[in-house]
Amino acid sequence: MKFLLIIFYVLLISQPCNSQLFIGANAGTTFNYLNTNITNRTYTVNEPKYGYCGGLNVKYHLTGSFNLASGVLYAQKNYSFVRTNNYAGIFHTTTSSYLQIPVLIQLQASIKTIEICLNAGVYGAYWLYAYTSGVMPNILNSTNRVDNNGEIFQKLTLTQYSEKYQFSYKRDNRLEYGLQTGVTVNFNMKNNAKLFCDIAYMHSLTDTQKQYMANQTRKTNQTIGLSLGYLMQLHNGKK
C-alpha cells in the first residue's frame, strides 16, 4: 500500500502542464498456470485454473504516445493437480489471492475514439491468503470386499476437503515480483472518460516457496488477466 501511495503522490505533485491523470477501476478474470515439474507423479496432470481479479487503476499521460499506468489489483492465482485413469476424481486445488501493484509503460496509438496501448513493465505482489480444496483417497476409510468371483478388491473411499491454507514461515514465499505485458484498448467517452478492455500476462520471476531445501523444484505463477474497466480524468492540466 505504501508503494501505491508513493506512486499517487509522485504523480500528483510532479504534474507537468500537458499531463492528464486518470483514475478508475476494473474487474475481470484470471487464468493461472503453476509452472513446475510433476512428471514423477503418476497419473497426475497440472491444470491451470480460472480466478477473479479487480482493482483500482491510475493512468498518467507522460508525453507524446507514452503513459505510465499503475494501480492496485486483487488477483487470484489458482491451480490444480488432477489425477487421471484409475484415480480420476482425485484432485488438489489451490486458490491463492494476491494483492498486486503493476508499474507499466504504455505505448499508445489512437484511431478515432479508440486508443490501443501496448503495455510492458513489472509488478510486485503479496500473497494474502489461500484455500485448498479437493478430493483425496482415504485408506483408513477404505474397505476390501469380495466380488462375485471370490476375489478381494479394495473399495477406495474418497474424502473431500476444503480449508484455509496454513502458511508456513519456512516453506512459503509470500512476496512475488515479475514481468508484465499486455494490451489495453480504451474507448473514449464523453467528459474525457474511458471504458477499457485489458489483457495482461504476468510472469512471476519468484518461486512461491522459499529456498528451504536443496535441489528444490521451482513453482512459479504464470497468469493471464482479462478485465474490463472504467477510467475518468481526474485533472486536465492543459492551459
Add this chain to the structure above:
Amino acid sequence: MHKTILLLLLLTFASVFTSCEKESTTLNTPTSFSEIFEAYWNSMNTNYVYWDIDTTDWDEIYYKYQPAFAKLDITNQTDAITSVEYFRELTQGLIDSHYHISFTNTLISGYFINPSVTRKQKLPGFHYPYSYYQLVLEYLDKTDNSFGQYKTEQLTVLSGIIDNKILYFGCSKFKLYSLYSSASENDVKTTLQYFFNKLANLNETVKGIIIDVRGNSGGDLEDLNFFVGHFINTPLHFGFTQAKSGNGRLDFTPWVKAVINPENGGTDITIPIIVLADNLSASLSELLVMAFKAKYNCTVIGENTAGATGPLTQTKVYNDGQFDIENYMHVQTSSCKFKHLDGIIYENIGFPPDIYVPYNPNAINRRKDSQLEKAISLIK
C-alpha cells in the same frame, strides 16, 4: 525512445516463453553410485511423509554423502557393502518406524536396514516377541474357546470365555478379513465366527471384553474396519491422516478424518473393553488400539506400542510412500501420517497404555500372565 520501448516489450514477451525448471531425478537403471544416491535422495524428498516433524537434516545428508557415494564403484562388491553402511548411517535418525531398506542387487542381496528396530533394541525394557497363546489358553474356559492357526501366514487367533464373565480375543497378525471371506474353510475363520457370534449375542453374565494384540505386528489394513466395525453401530472417528500433495518436502494435503464404519450387524458394545498391547504391537495393531481408545469404554494395559502408526499402501495411491530403485534397493516407508483423535502423532513414540504393566518373563516362567491378570482384575 521508440526503440527502447520496443526492446522493453520484446524482452517482456521473451520472458513469457522461457522458463528454467530443474528436472527431478527419475531413474530406472542406475549405472553408478552417484545416480543411485541422487535417485534415492530425491525420492525421499518426494515420498517421505514425516519431513515436517523429522529432525534429520536431509540437505546435510546430501552434502555429506553425495561425494562419498561418488567415490564408490558399482561393480565392486566391497564398495556395494560400503554403500549399505552409508545408507545405514544416513537413515539412522528417520522417525518412520515402518522405514526399511532391502537390497535387490545381487552383490548385497540379504542386507537389510531398519532404523527403528536398531533404535528400539538399544532401549531399556526391549524384549523379543513372546507368543502368549498357549499361556492364555490356560486362563480360558476349557469347554468354551476356539483356537485357530493359519500356518502359511504364521497367523494365530484365539478366542474364549474367562471365568464365565469375560470374552477374550487375540491374534498374532491381521489377515482376518481375507481368511474370513475365503471360500475354503480354515481355523481362523472358525475362530472369528465363534468370536463374532459371542459378540453379537452378549449375555448379561459377560462384563467385559479383552482384545489382545501383544506381539501383533499388524497386517491387512482392511481388517481395521472389518474387526472394529463389529463393535460399533455408528461411524467411529478415531484420528486423521495426511499425505504428500507435491514434490516439496513440506507439501502436504490437509488432515482428513479417519473413520471406521460399522460392519453389517455391528452392535454398539457398551461393556468395558480392555486392549492388551506391548512394544511389539505395531502398525495396524496400534491403529486398532487407538480406534478402541476413541470409544469411551476402553482401557489399554501393557506397554507403549511400537510407534509405527503410518499406514502403508501402493505408491500410486498418494504418489508417496514406498519406492524402488531398479536392480538396487526397495525402500518401504509410510504412505500417510496418522494423528490420533487427541491431536498427537505417535509415530516413533508409541501409544501409551492407561495402565503400565511391563513384559515379565519371570512371571511367564511361572505360567502367569501379569498383563492379562491385570485386565481380568479390572473387569471383575
